[in-house]
Amino acid sequence: MQVGVRRVIRGVILCVAAAFVACVTGVMTGAVTNAAGQGQAAGGQAPQMAEQVFKDVQVLKGITVDEFMDTMGMFAAATTRDCTGCHAPEILSGSREAFAISTPLIQRARQMTVMTNTINRNFFGNQRRVTCYTCHSGVPFPHRTPNLSIQYGTPPEDNPDRLEFVVLPDRAKDVDAIFAKWIQEIGGAQAWAGVKSFTAAGTYAGWDTSHVEVPVDFFAQAPNQFTTMVHRKEGDNIFVFNGMNAWFAGVDAAAPNFTLNYTGGNLTGFRIDALLQVAPQTVQKAYAQWQVSEDLVGDEPVTVLQGTNKGETPVNLYFNDAGMLVRLVRWNDTAVGPVPTRFDFSDYRQVGAIRKPFQWVRAWTNNRVVYKLKDVRLNAPVDANRFQRPAPIALN
Template identity: 65%
Template sequence: MNVGWRRAIWGATAALCVCALSVVSVRSQAAPPGAEMAETVFQNVQVLKGIPVDEFMDTMGMFAAATTKDCTGCHSPQVLTDSRDAFAVVTPMIQRARQMVVMMNTINRTYFGGETRVTCYTCHAAKDIPEWVPNLEIQYGTPPLPNPDTLRFVSFPDDADQVNELFASYIQALGGAQAVAGMTSLVARGTYSGWDTSRSPVPVEIFARAPGQMTTLVERTEGTNSYVFDGTNFWFAGVDAAVPNYTLTYTGGNLSGARVDSQVLVAPSLIQASYDSWQVSEDFVNDELVTILQGTKEGETPVNLFFNEAGLLVRLIRWADTSVGPVPTQFDFSDYRAVSGVQRPYRWVKSWTNNQATFVIEEYQMNAAVPDARFARPEPVALR
């Protein structure tokens, strides 16, 4: 059964404004060449057809986040012991989840004009069985904090002067326009620890070149995970590949996200011009007042940049749109120190629905020669 509900108008943006909060759905641009559809790569795709493999894996992240089930909460435990083929094994929970996709699509098509307004998260909100009785503790207790990962829009109009000032103070806080312009490449070495490494630190190397290329190599004991953004394409190959011997081509918000990630690292002065417009808001991060700049661009999901009072970027949130709703990716940057006159973060935590990883940088090399070959499409890794 193919749920042919995907929006026909590619790249159109639709915002539903509910007070200061709103939800954006930007269906991914036409998938870049080399991005294969899930049903051609996996064995038993029944409802999530016609979407690229990275988007398919992001839907698994949404499923897990919404229901708080890990992969084996729905999939056969054979996935832990047998080959990755076991993900195709049908379980009662998988059948139930397939019904949920069909139900959700019907609701959105019938009542929300085909927008992905009701997602798995709308009902489940991090519970396997959604609530159905009001909770008086919540009604009369301290209201819960707003979810920082919801797409946020500001309640006041654009103020171009304020936006220019904020970007100028960011560049100033980094060390000034001249120092920032002098940064043409960098190499960072340190450690990575995530759920995929059972939280143990393993070596990580990052190579980046202005105006925006970035390769991250995570040296897992089982083999290397390579994430390569060559300025246009974003690929993944490694021991965490979705299927054996596979190089993944990222699409949509994962692809535009790689662009801003590389700019944050090596070309911060280019971020402002990479989006069509910016809006300003305020919030708190770790009890510190932050200014939020939200960048939007036709056909892309937005990016939110959180600057502290010193003008440094302390958080970045971006989204990848999937057929079951948007999933956030968040970076929390800290421990800024000067490297050749430019403040660089020595620590950041990257959180997304499939993983959370901490990067601790031990050494930066500014303007080291980084050969083109570092940004070549990574070769797939053979897996069992």
């Protein structure tokens, strides 16, 4: 009963959060071009820093815009407040300046950020071990007293998105077999090696569309390029990974006339997403190390493989008893701790010689969306322009 109520409240809050992400469209004008214009890095553009793009950044300095927005996601998820939970109500009317308006809760959250950093510096060797979530765990006011119902009741559900990973050393020998079985189930390495590209149409539904399905187009090119174009009523949202850089341009951009450069765990996340779409047979060797654990997805027992590369946040792949990939969880490190992105894959169908999931649910701190594929075409020519940095997109 209580859990049900909590879920409903959470849903409403997330819903509002997504609406607000859409509202961020409109924050800032001039500074953006300054930030974006600063130095072209080889193969792409230097990522924009938050204090160059936003108006009143006092504590979250020295981080990129995508990390800054994920930090807002951590704030919202940890305290279960939507964006208006801290920001001035004027953000709802699309005011560009409104996110910079100071409120008592913004001041408090700044103090909390300084406090959290101080705790980590003084007591955890400067590792981000204590995060907003450690104390708040999804409540605005952290509890002071123990909960006897929990002590003597059913243990609360485990957090499926936690970064902590229980390594089962005796299962390390199984890694090759787990990958081999999965690749076999989806058509085999040889069949996948013959997939040079795919295009697909489909639908997208999330908090930002009030769960109404809108059209989406996918373009992928082996070995690792993948573009998603969501056609919202208000305009397009375009996600591009060109094998090296990941970008977002669209009506939900963090600022108007703005193309976002993804960094850190978001960037490496786009890489694994692309590999899964167009070259899953290369996933195993894309990570230096794999470790094995066991878990549940719903009630279904799964084997979990955690892939790591030096200097990157890990990726977890969840395989069911049939050997199919049913879940992926990856993380982005923010200024106040890691935030998860989770994919749940389902509806595997045969396309030519391979099998692909025709549905996946992508959940992260700013939204939860359902993608469904319709017309999947293998090896149709894909215009190279599809994988270039997308131009900013204005609201219709």
